[in-house]
Amino acid sequence: MKMIDCKWNKLTICQPQFHTQKMQVVLQDVDSAMQTPLKILKDDPTSTVVVVSVDDEPIVIKRSNTKGVLHGLRRLVCTSRAKKNWHYAKRLALANIKTFEPIAYVEDRFGPFKKRSYFICSLIKGIDALHFFSQINYQSQWEVVAQKIVELIQQLGDEHLSHRDLNLSNIILVKEQPYLIDLDSMRQYRWRLHANRATQHAVKRFMENWQDYPEISAQVAQIFTSHFQARGLLC
Missing domain, CATH: 3.30.200 (Phosphorylase Kinase; domain 1)
Incomplete structure (x- = not known):
């Protein structure tokens, strides 16, 4: 109601x-x-x-x-x-x-x-993922949080959804759990084929965005790459 x-x-x-x-x-x-x-x-x-x-x-x-x-x-x-x-x-x-x-x-x-x-x-009271992965004092948590973000992206695809503007600044972390924000561009797909293509495009764009984050070390990109590859989301 x-x-x-x-x-x-x-x-x-x-x-x-x-x-x-x-x-x-x-x-x-x-x-x-x-x-x-x-x-x-x-x-x-x-x-x-x-x-x-x-x-x-x-x-x-x-x-x-x-x-x-x-x-x-x-x-x-x-x-x-x-x-x-x-x-x-x-x-x-x-x-x-x-x-x-x-x-x-x-x-x-x-x-x-x-x-x-x-x-x-x-208001989601947490830290945005961009800040989280740019701070060395969170380094011990990078692996776990990156895995959860990759799982989130895969879950979106399983639901035939695509955020279509997925970047670290649109993810808020609360106790290591990722929350999505800024849903203006989100889209629901009817067919699995279209959803899979959208997920692959989202992953590709997500990884290409690292060049826009000079404050984040290459180690973070490597962590995400390994998790995406393990799930077959990145070649």
């Missing part, structure tokens, strides 16, 4: 357990709530992501920004990024794949046409 408020200029979806009086205030004017963040996680032409406090708990608000006129026109008829995050967070939960808990999403609309959207979710 979910709380739904559908108007000609706005669609609001919220999980009932989070639909408190204070949350309703946030949902009425999300931009205002974002003006006093506890922390800014990201702010660029694509999206703005902040941490705010609601009911004395930190939560994440992600606003999808418009990069230009063509991008804005395309977004009018496409599924909003907020709705994608909501849908795939629930899909991952069904598959026992760890991610954030979806709280609510809001779409600013003009009738059937979608404009700006907002996604609200729980």
Whole structure:
């Protein structure tokens, strides 16, 4: 069950357990709530992501920004990024794949046409994998965590899912367990063949990204390579 408020200029979806009086205030004017963040996680032409406090708990608000006129026109008829995050967070939960808990999403609309959207979710209190693998003091844990990330990628493929933007900064570690974030580009495949191809592409791109991480030693890349090869995900 979910709380739904559908108007000609706005669609609001919220999980009932989070639909408190204070949350309703946030949902009425999300931009205002974002003006006093506890922390800014990201702010660029694509999206703005902040941490705010609601009911004395930190939560994440992600606003999808418009990069230009063509991008804005395309977004009018496409599924909003907020709705994608909501849908795939629930899909991952069904598959026992760890991610954030979806709280609510809001779409600013003009009738059937979608404009700006907002996604609200729980804050994952952990360390991002990019920072984890760049710190030598975590070296004793690299092997175990790398294996769990490889298992996660394989599990996505088994579920016919692909993150499609998988990199170390989109993985948060909590007690050595990987959590996926940033589900904007995720896709579900109907056929196993397409899912397998997507997984192979994801692994290839994941490994090619090491050149963008000069702060991470070659040892980490070797660890991931060995685990991918052991599972037949990398030639």
